[in-house]
Amino acid sequence: MFKIEEIKELIQLINESNVNDFSYEQDGTKLKIKKNYGEQVMVSAVQTVPQTKPQIVEMASAPLETAAKEEKPEVNENLHKITSPMVGTFYASSSPDKDAYVKVGDKVTKDSVVCIIEAMKLFNEITAEVDGEIVEILVKDGELVEYGEPLFLVKA
Structure with missing residues (x-):
C-alpha cells in the first residue's frame, strides 16, 4: 500500500507538470491521478491484493499541501x-x-x-x-x- 507521504509527493509532482493523467501499480495496489483544469487533483488508490477490507482513498485539494500528518495525543478513556x-x-x-x-x-x-x-x-x-x-x-x-x-x- 502506498504511504500518504508518497501519494502527496506524486500529487505535487503531477500538479507541477504538464501531465494530466497518471497511473501506477505497485505490489498489487493501483494508483491513478487525474489533473483537472480547475487546479484540482483527483487521486484514487485501490488495494487489489485480497484483504478483509479493501481500502479506497479519494482526495481532492487545492492548493496541495505536503505537510506530514502529526501524531495525535493519547485519548482519555473517560471521554x-x-x-x-x-x-x-x-x-x-x-x-x-x-x-x-x-x-x-x-x-x-x-x-x-x-x-x-x-x-x-x-x-x-x-x-x-x-x-x-x-x-x-x-x-x-x-x-x-x-x-x-x-x-x-x-x-x-
Missing part, C-alpha cells in the same frame, strides 16, 4: 470519541466563510452536526452521537482523515 465513519477530508464548517459547527466548550446533543467529511465529492454531515460538551478537536480543517480516526473528544 467519548467521535470517530470518522469514512476516509475523507475533514471540514469544521459548511463553507470557508462560515463559523465552525462546534468549538471547544460547546454543548452538543446526539443529533448536533459537528463537522463534514467529504468523500468522493459527497459531503457527509457527522453528528455528535452523545449529549455532552466538546473537550478537544483532534483534527484540523481540511485535513485528510482515516476510517475510525478520532475527530472530537466529548465529555458526556
Whole structure:
C-alpha cells in the first residue's frame, strides 16, 4: 500500500507538470491521478491484493499541501470519541466563510452536526452521537482523515 507521504509527493509532482493523467501499480495496489483544469487533483488508490477490507482513498485539494500528518495525543478513556465513519477530508464548517459547527466548550446533543467529511465529492454531515460538551478537536480543517480516526473528544 502506498504511504500518504508518497501519494502527496506524486500529487505535487503531477500538479507541477504538464501531465494530466497518471497511473501506477505497485505490489498489487493501483494508483491513478487525474489533473483537472480547475487546479484540482483527483487521486484514487485501490488495494487489489485480497484483504478483509479493501481500502479506497479519494482526495481532492487545492492548493496541495505536503505537510506530514502529526501524531495525535493519547485519548482519555473517560471521554467519548467521535470517530470518522469514512476516509475523507475533514471540514469544521459548511463553507470557508462560515463559523465552525462546534468549538471547544460547546454543548452538543446526539443529533448536533459537528463537522463534514467529504468523500468522493459527497459531503457527509457527522453528528455528535452523545449529549455532552466538546473537550478537544483532534483534527484540523481540511485535513485528510482515516476510517475510525478520532475527530472530537466529548465529555458526556
